[in-house]
Amino acid sequence: MSVGEICNRDVVVIDRKASVYEAARMMRNQHVGSLVVVDEDSNTPMKPVGIVTDRDLVVEIMAKEVPEEALATGDIIAPELLTAREADGVWETIMRMRAMGVRRLPVVNLGGNLCGMLTMDDLLKFIADEMSDLVRLVRREQKREQDTRPPA
Template identity: 30%
Template structure:
């Protein structure tokens, strides 16, 4: 099974200059916990609901701040849409994350692969194994920047 068979292809995105408030409203409207940050057609970051809580709410920052101040820094972990799904779940486990950005051959965003997507299309056994590996010793269970 390929990543494209399981991923969510309808993805809401934001620009680095969008406000924290606007991105949080998008998250609430589409019921998602992660929004890719896209600039000039390329993913430059990812912001999760956890990022907003830790980097905005907990630090007392303004909700009118640009989302670039709250997003995970560094390269976002990604997979290609034609990658094997088992390899993608192994990547989630090794990086201790719950979501991967899905890119096409040109490097453009085509979707997001989450543990929920894997559960629907790949089976609860694989999700349990991946979740166990993500949760081992200090796993954050949130999107993380690439090393």
């Protein structure tokens, strides 16, 4: 299975020039804990350049009492952004996320444009569904055994 099949396609984005307080308002209004930062001035306006999380805002801005006008979202994103392609395999992507210590991963198409977001929540749901399928298989096998081989 590919990450494109399980990622969330409804991604909330913000321009890298937007204020960090605009990011906080957007997270609150959209009920999300992270935004994908894009560079709207580039030739590909949906190319992700970073992620800003509610934790980033608390730890980097509020805890340090940074003035509102001092920073834009692009100022607090990590210099390197890990992404996944739609066709990437789920298990390989989990290994990459684990190796890099990230919980969220923008998913891009072949052109590098944002098309989704893969989160640890998405992966946990996927794994839980797979485990449920295995449990159903075991139960079905047990039932078949009982039906075809009644007690002696």
